[in-house]
Amino acid sequence: NGGDVLRTTGEIRAANTFSQAAGTIAQLNIDGTGSVTISQTGGTIGNLLFTHAHGGSAQSRILGSDFTVTGNLTVAIPGGEDESVLADATSRTIFVSGNFSLTGGFFGNTTASPNITLQFTGANAQTYSHTAGTLRVNIAVNKSAQFVNLSTALSMPSGRSLSILAGILNLNGQTWTMTSVSFSNDGTLQLFGNETINGLTTNDTYSGTWHYR
Numbered sequence: 001n002g003g004d005v006l007r008t009t010g011e012i013r014a015a016n017t018f019s020q021a022a023g024t025i026a027q028l029n030i031d032g033t034g035s036v037t038i039s040q041t042g043g044t045i046g047n048l049l050f051t052h053a054h055g056g057s058a059q060s061r062i063l064g065s066d067f068t069v070t071g072n073l074t075v076a077i078p079g080g081e082d083e084s085v086l087a088d089a090t091s092r093t094i095f096v097s098g099n100f101s102l103t104g105g106f107f108g109n110t111t112a113s114p115n116i117t118l119q120f121t122g123a124n125a126q127t128y129s130h131t132a133g134t135l136r137v138n139i140a141v142n143k144s145a146q147f148v149n150l151s152t153a154l155s156m157p158s159g160r161s162l163s164i165l166a167g168i169l170n171l172n173g174q175t176w177t178m179t180s181v182s183f184s185n186d187g188t189l190q191l192f193g194n195e196t197i198n199g200l201t202t203n204d205t206y207s208g209t210w211h212y213r
Helices: none
Strands: 011-014 018-020 024-030 036-040 044-050 061-063 067-069 073-076 084-087 092-096 100-104 116-122 126-130 138-150 161-170 182-185 188-191 209-212
Touching: 018 024, 036 067, 044 067, 084 116, 116 126
Parallel strands: 011 024, 018 036, 024 044, 036 061, 044 073, 061 084, 067 092, 073 100, 092 116, 100 126, 116 138, 126 138, 138 161, 161 182, 161 188, 188 209
Antiparallel strands: none
């Protein structure tokens, strides 16, 4: 009823359809052996983990709405082409205030639209890490303070976009690949100057800052 609030100090595991309308979830694990559709119309999720149930063959994890994650977002799905995190028929945004890690699986749709936008938000320093799996999403940085720090190379998929709406994207000495990717900068791109930059042909020359440190 209207006075009830769901609060967890541990985790909730979802293996089929999951919808959050209210409440506070410390960690949500999406780890079913078949396709899982999830949506969020209210409430708070701390950490969101897309993973793989033991003893089964994972399939698609389908976003039926935008998502707000106040902690970390992790995509760790092993397997083949059908083991993916996808938007449904509408493009979706995941707003993340913590760190992002892709260690396995396919993150994003095969087409440019509909697709997922991973948007880094908030006032705390954040980390981007991609050690395995396939990145297919758009990325946006929209921070009121601090930066998004690359801890691994960032290789944007062709046909997608990278937008610095506000705040700082710090290349941090990592390789940055932007072949056939749309780039806009209304914030700050920070770099040492010795980074390898590949494929960048659409540098935003009318706004934003390149900061060498």
